[in-house]
Amino acid sequence: MKQEILSNEEVAPGIFRMGIAIWKRIQSACPGQFVHIRCSSTFEPLLRRPLSIHEIDSNEVKLLYKVIGSGTKLLSEKKPGEKLDIVGPLGHGFNVEPSPESVMIVAGGIGAAPVLFLAHFLKAARKQVLIGARTGELILYEEEFKKLGFSVEVTTDDGSYGKKGLVSSLFEEFLKRETPAIVYACGPVALLKEVADTCGNCGIPCQVSIENQMACGVGACLGCVIKTKEKDGSTIYRRVCKDGPVFDASIVSWESLI
Amino acid sequence: MGKPDLTVNFAGIKMRNPLMVASGTFGYGEEYEELVDVKKLGAIVLKSVTLKPRQGNPPPRIVETPAGLLNAIGLHNIGVSALIREKLPGLRNLGTPIIVSIGGETVEEFVELIEFLTDAEGISGIELNLSCPNIGKRILAQDPAAAGKLLESIRKKCRLPLIVKLSPQVTDITEIAGTCEEKGADAISLINSFPGMAIDIETRKPVLGNTTGGLTGPAIKPLALKMVWDVCRVVKIPVVGMGGVMRASDAIEFMLAGAKAIAVGTALFSNPDIIEEIVQGIEDYLVQNGFASVSQIVGNLDGS
Numbered sequence: 001m002k003q004e005i006l007s008n009e010e011v012a013p014g015i016f017r018m019g020i021a022i023w024k025r026i027q028s029a030c031p032g033q034f035v036h037i038r039c040s041s042t043f044e045p046l047l048r049r050p051l052s053i054h055e056i057d058s059n060e061v062k063l064l065y066k067v068i069g070s071g072t073k074l075l076s077e078k079k080p081g082e083k084l085d086i087v088g089p090l091g092h093g094f095n096v097e098p099s100p101e102s103v104m105i106v107a108g109g110i111g112a113a114p115v116l117f118l119a120h121f122l123k124a125a126r127k128q129v130l131i132g133a134r135t136g137e138l139i140l141y142e143e144e145f146k147k148l149g150f151s152v153e154v155t156t157d158d159g160s161y162g163k164k165g166l167v168s169s170l171f172e173e174f175l176k177r178e179t180p181a182i183v184y185a186c187g188p189v190a191l192l193k194e195v196a197d198t199c200g201n202c203g204i205p206c207q208v209s210i211e212n213q214m215a216c217g218v219g220a221c222l223g224c225v226i227k228t229k230e231k232d233g234s235t236i237y238r239r240v241c242k243d244g245p246v247f248d249a250s251i252v253s254w255e256s257l258i
Numbered sequence: 259m260g261k262p263d264l265t266v267n268f269a270g271i272k273m274r275n276p277l278m279v280a281s282g283t284f285g286y287g288e289e290y291e292e293l294v295d296v297k298k299l300g301a302i303v304l305k306s307v308t309l310k311p312r313q314g315n316p317p318p319r320i321v322e323t324p325a326g327l328l329n330a331i332g333l334h335n336i337g338v339s340a341l342i343r344e345k346l347p348g349l350r351n352l353g354t355p356i357i358v359s360i361g362g363e364t365v366e367e368f369v370e371l372i373e374f375l376t377d378a379e380g381i382s383g384i385e386l387n388l389s390c391p392n393i394g395k396r397i398l399a400q401d402p403a404a405a406g407k408l409l410e411s412i413r414k415k416c417r418l419p420l421i422v423k424l425s426p427q428v429t430d431i432t433e434i435a436g437t438c439e440e441k442g443a444d445a446i447s448l449i450n451s452f453p454g455m456a457i458d459i460e461t462r463k464p465v466l467g468n469t470t471g472g473l474t475g476p477a478i479k480p481l482a483l484k485m486v487w488d489v490c491r492v493v494k495i496p497v498v499g500m501g502g503v504m505r506a507s508d509a510i511e512f513m514l515a516g517a518k519a520i521a522v523g524t525a526l527f528s529n530p531d532i533i534e535e536i537v538q539g540i541e542d543y544l545v546q547n548g549f550a551s552v553s554q555i556v557g558n559l560d561g562s
């Protein structure tokens with residue numbers, strides 16, 4: 001499907017936000033689902049690139065992406081008015097629990113992309129978000145979260161904004177004071193593992209969004225699997241594109257991902 | 259001149275056009291439901307199944323390489339019983355021929371698979387995957403004598419059209435193709451992926467969990483085309499050509515080299531509309547060149 005690009009701006013160094021004209025199926029997308037984009041009309045790069053849905057409003061779907069290689073570079077060079085070859089929504093997103101006491105979002109780096117969309121869906125008496133990034137410039141959407149009724153805490157690796165340190169440590173400290181009913185986490189796998197371990201120890205349900213290389217994006221090629229645990233202790237491979245990208249943190253075999 | 263005739267009778271399988279989706283790239287026929295109109299496909303070849311379910315290889319299983327894709331899925335599949343029970347019923351009424359691909363390590367396994375499948379409803383053909391480069395040591399497709407024996411054992415038991423899929427990992431592909439024809443194969447398909455690998459120089463580790471994998475996509479097209487041409491010159495049974503078909507002109511090249519049908523795999527990943535686009539492109543080519551039917555271009559290579 002070809003959709004018109006409405007905007008494509010660098011919102012922080014190396015991080016772009018793209019607005020794309022909405023289409024019918026995307027309007028019923030769930031937070032945590034992704035779109036699959038062909039970045040070039042040639043076959044270089046050959047495969048599509050998955051990007052999470054960052055926001056959807058009445059006329060556009062927004063993506064937030066970091067330029068890391070050839071695909072995202074090509075994407076960053078696209079201009080408003082051009083058509084984008086895009087497929088979606090795909091995958092299994094977050095399960096939004098109906099009105100728990102309190103919810104917590106933990107987002108590291110570009111992991112902030114899908115959680116802003118998630119934040120719109122969460123209803124709870126107490127809503128918290130912990131955002132971590134390398135440096136202050138890369139902390140995005142603090143205000144948006146506040147507008148949605150979240151209390152926001154920030155960490156940066158270099159201490160240029162918010163607290164200095166890792167968002168995973170902030171999360172651990174936070175749990176000494178409070179116990180959210182559910183935790184949602186996005187970001188690098190090392191962060192996800194720490195959040196998952198901490199939640200596991202405290203018995204807090206936790207959902208994580210996991211990234212992997214993809215080919216088909218629809219569950220057909222079995223190229224994107226990760227190892228997961230079954231109740232009986234055995235392990236099976238599940239598809240990130242179809243069974244995920246959001247998984248219950250307790251079923252993920254974290255040792256296999258680090 | 260009217261619309262050219264695109265239909266193909268491929269070894270008894272009636273196809274609305276010569277384009278199939280290649281095994282392993284279209285799952286069990288249902289995953290692409292929302293993106294691909296299966297009524298536009300000539301046939302669907304399902305992911306290879308084995309007698310028992312298989313977990314497949316450890317990840318990472320795929321990596322992009324220049325103009326290609328390396329994969330090491332390792333025959334991850336649900337097994338033949340689950341295929342018959344859970345998948346075939348939903349595929350029966352699609353109106354598009356379903357070809358079941360089977361894989362095994364021994365003759366006995368293949369025989370049992372055939373026994374399971376030959377009377378199952380809704381199957382138009384069987385593809386024997388002798389060529390998965392990801393399991394075991396030596397593969398059946400490298401051993402004409404063993405492949406011949408396998409065909410002898412299953413030919414009588416199989417009432418469905420039998421397509422043998424070959425591997426490029428041989429010195430002379432025509433040798434095994436000839437044996438398969440002689441031992442009763444109804445058709446040949448080629449090629450499966452080429453063996454390859456990629457190394458991460460930072461970690462100094464192979465990128466794929468299985469260390470090596472199979473290369474597919476545009477990078478292999480000239481190699482595949484040559485092998486299809488080689489095989490078409492020595493066998494009389496029909497051939498499905500595949501390997502890096504990304505556009506109509508690629509498909510036409512394979513047909514001119516002698517392939518009666520074409521399978522597309524990797525290209526689907528970047529463009530789910532690829533089959534429709536290729537079929538349209540072939541139709542345009544036939545019209546422009548004054549051919550009344552697609553069969554007129556099969557093997558119609560000038561000066562060879």
Ligand SMILES: Cc1cc2nc3c(=O)[nH]c(=O)nc-3n(C[C@H](O)[C@H](O)[C@H](O)COP(=O)(O)OP(=O)(O)OC[C@H]3O[C@@H](n4cnc5c(N)ncnc54)[C@H](O)[C@@H]3O)c2cc1C
Pocket residue numbers: 034045049050051052053064065066067068069070071072073110113114210211212213214245
């Ligand atoms: C479900 C899902 C949702 C995603 N959502 C977003 C999003 O909202 N915003 C966003 O910026 N990114 C997101 N990603 C990651 C994004 O898909 C990759 O960054 C992108 O595919 C890279 O493509 P490229 O061609 O630019 O880089 P490539 O040329 O493919 O890669 C360049 C280098 O980066 C490495 N690399 C590739 N992918 C990743 C990765 N995911 N993490 C770390 N290193 C990687 C490669 O191994 C290579 O060394 C998501 C991924 C998945 C699976």
Ligand SMILES: Cc1cc2nc3c(=O)[nH]c(=O)nc-3n(C[C@H](O)[C@H](O)[C@H](O)COP(=O)(O)O)c2cc1C
Pocket residue numbers: 221223280281282283305306327329331333359387390423449450451474475476478500501502503521522523524525
């Ligand atoms: C991810 C993936 C999985 C595959 N799985 C199978 C399989 O199970 N059985 C099989 O016979 N071929 C399998 N193949 C090979 C394809 O059917 C085809 O022979 C090959 O990809 C070449 O065609 P292409 O370049 O158009 O992809 C697989 C290919 C890919 C990319």
Ligand code: FES
Pocket residue numbers: 213214215216217218219220221222223224225239240241242
């Ligand atoms: S990318 Fe093909 S199964 Fe997930």
